[in-house]
Amino acid sequence: MEKITHAHYWSKNPTKTDVFVSAFVHRFYPVLQKNKKIKKVLDVACGNGLGVSLPLLRRGLKVHAFDHTTAAIKAAQKNAEKEGFTLLLKKSNMHKPFPYRTGFFDSTFCFQAIYHGKLANIIFTLSEIKRVTKKGGYFFGTLLSYDMIKKEKNKFYMKVKLLDGKIIKSYHKQDKSEPHLFYYLNKNFEYMQPHYYFTKEELKSTLSQFFKDVKIRVVTRKNDLSVYWLVSGRV
Ligand SMILES: C[S@@+](CC[C@H](N)C(=O)[O-])C[C@H]1O[C@@H](n2cnc3c(N)ncnc32)[C@H](O)[C@@H]1O
Known part of the structure; x- marks a missing residue:
């Protein structure tokens, strides 16, 4: 089996919608519907764009997006062009x-990405989201739930459905100084990539440092075993 990193994944699957592409942005359409002043938005860590940027472009929003991999930028560019949209991309x-x-920006989105780092990295990203978003604007996103983490004989794992549908126990190495930060030990799936898992209480207090009216709901996807926090807050 091949090793799967984000860059590798986007260059091989620029138009796929599976575990790497979020499926929850539609849950915020009622907020967008009510707030017609939200016109210019940012999609942070956009991937191939199919999870967040494209659905927002289809709703008539002006969308800026960035990602740190060139393969993601290329894939998102192609996917937007295919539908005749201009997606304003940066690496x-x-x-x-x-x-x-x-x-x-009138509002900022960051789905299935902000948790790739230490808490200090996440806090930095949240502070930047707050900075680039107008007063009164929203932050919408998803983060990982600590409820997914299981422990067996001092080893941490999470049940994962692989891209071929097989369910495995994906073992995680716990960070020495941050107990909710784990590195994936499965060589075939985001090997040694940091993933930070929040309890609801920790997430609420972290988000409340930056945003007002913080709302947190739990969401799961049908074809996957992941449990996410679906969050929103206002600047
Ligand atoms: C699981 S994908 C989610 C893509 C998209 N947000 C979505 O929800 O469909 C995670 C994305 O985060 C990007 N990413 C990870 N760390 C990043 C960083 N430090 N800066 C920018 N992008 C990052 C990856 O390249 C990848 O495209």
Whole structure:
């Protein structure tokens, strides 16, 4: 089996919608519907764009997006062009200052990505999301739930449905200083990639440092075993 990293995945599967592509942005359509002033938005860590950017473009929004892999940018560009849309893309790392002006966006989205790092990285990304989003604008996103983490004889694991449908126990190495941060030990699936898992209480207090009206719901996807926190907050 081949080793799957994000860059490798997007270059091989630029038009696929599976575990790497989120499926929950539609849950925020009622908010967009009510807030017609939300016109210009940012999609942080956009991947191939099919999870968030494209659905938002189809709703008539002006969408800017960035990702740190060239393969993702190319895939997102192609997917937008195929439908006749202009997606304003940049290559950038969410752990560094975002390449946009303060208050530039009416709202900011970050789905299935913000948890790739230490808590300090996540906090930095949240501070940048807050900075580039207008006062009164929203942050919408998904994060990983600690409820997925199981322990067996001092080993941590999570049940994962692989791309071929097989269910495996994916063992995780716990970070030495951050007990909710794990590195995937499965050589075929995001090997040694950091993933931070939040309890609802920790997430609420983290998001509340940056946003008002924080709302957290639990969501799962049919073909997957992942449990996500679906979150929103206002600047
Ligand atoms: C599971 S995919 C989700 C893609 C998209 N947000 C969606 O929900 O469909 C995670 C994405 O995060 C990107 N990513 C991971 N770490 C990043 C970082 N530090 N800066 C920018 N993008 C990052 C990866 O390249 C990948 O495209």
